[in-house]
């Protein structure tokens with residue numbers, strides 16, 4: 001508490017919400033895809049295909065609106081809690097671009113900001129790439145504020161509790177309350193090499209291979225809580241969506257569609273799809289799951305329901321606030337509680353040395369690491 005009796009956010013004077021970004025209209029789609037895949041060696045056919053996913057939804061991703069909605073809820077929450085902290089929004093791949101936002105924060109006199117990224121897990125794609133972009137933005141902004149990226153939150157109760165309730169709601173939408181349903185947890189596939197090198201060998205970092213380990217911990221915890229609530233032991237699996245890259249490069253498998261085939265041949269008739277790797281219903285969720293995987297399930301005669309993502313659930317909003325307060329306390333030299341559920345402890349505030357390396361450009365600097 002500060003002298004006014006409000007939660008103490010010192011040393012921070014702003015919060016930056018950092019996200020992926022997405023196109024807002026059809027003309028944005030191609031330049032957005034170029035931003036995302038620059039230098040990444042993604043085959044042209046894959047890009048054309050992903051472009052079609054966006055055009056199917058009018059050339060607009062819902063991700064920016066979802067982030068603006070989260071920020072609006074956070075602003076209300078901060079006001080209710082007496083927290084006086086402006087919130088800024090910056091994206092890696094689309095407007096508002098991170099660099100422009102950082103320039104605005106600098107002009108507004110922000111000196112030190114906490115950074116909440118809308119990506120909960122460790123890997124180059126889901127963490128270090130964000131940190132590289134933070135480095136670049138700070139490099140090109142004279143007098144930029146100091147930025148502290150908040151810890152990974154895949155095992156924070158504020159992220160997982162909404163997912164548990166979403167699973168229970170999805171089960172209730174199935175005939176016979178989904179008593180025979182398989183819980184299919186889905187996340188973004190990444191190249192197996194990226195998965196194996198996620199995390200670091202630094203004892204103060206996240207142990208390797210962090211990406212799959214963290215997802216398993218989250219999925220197991222949600223499944224255990226669903227079991228406690230229903231009194232039924234649903235079997236559960238962790239599978240992948242949105243595979244990209246060259247066909248010759250191995251990526252994490254099984255793909256959700258192949259897995260549904262497998263389940264159908266085993267006689268599974270009910271499935272709950274749980275997008276455990278994502279925090280809002282963006283394109284991977286509304287296309288890869290709601291459109292493609294749902295069509296696969298229907299063709300196979302499987303009754304499938306998709307569980308909601310954390311989105312703007314009040315517990316998720318409160319989690320962001322708690323992560324800011326936790327980190328602020330730690331930066332003031334206190335030892336705050338670090339809530340974490342499941343088999344893994346709360347992650348470190350600062351990424352381990354050599355964490356989640358960039359395979360194509362190992363020397364590329366990144367902010368907010370022990371080796372930064």
Ligand SMILES: CC1=C(CCC(=O)O)c2cc3nc(cc4[nH]c(cc5[nH]c(cc1n2)c(C)c5CCC(=O)O)c(CCC(=O)O)c4C)C(CCC(=O)O)=C3C
Nearest residue numbers: 020022036040042050061063119125126188190244282283
């Ligand atoms: C781990 C992970 C997350 C989760 C963590 C996080 O949230 O960050 C994520 C999220 C997202 N990915 C998104 C979109 C895209 N990702 C692509 C490509 C890729 N993603 C990768 C990984 C991830 N991606 C990888 C290894 C590639 C291959 C290229 C490379 O090696 O870098 C491509 C290019 C086309 C293609 O290759 O499929 C697009 C368009 C959107 C926006 C959605 C919207 O618009 O609503 C979001 C939230």
Ligand SMILES: [Fe+2]
Nearest residue numbers: 125188242284
């Ligand atoms: Fe992606």
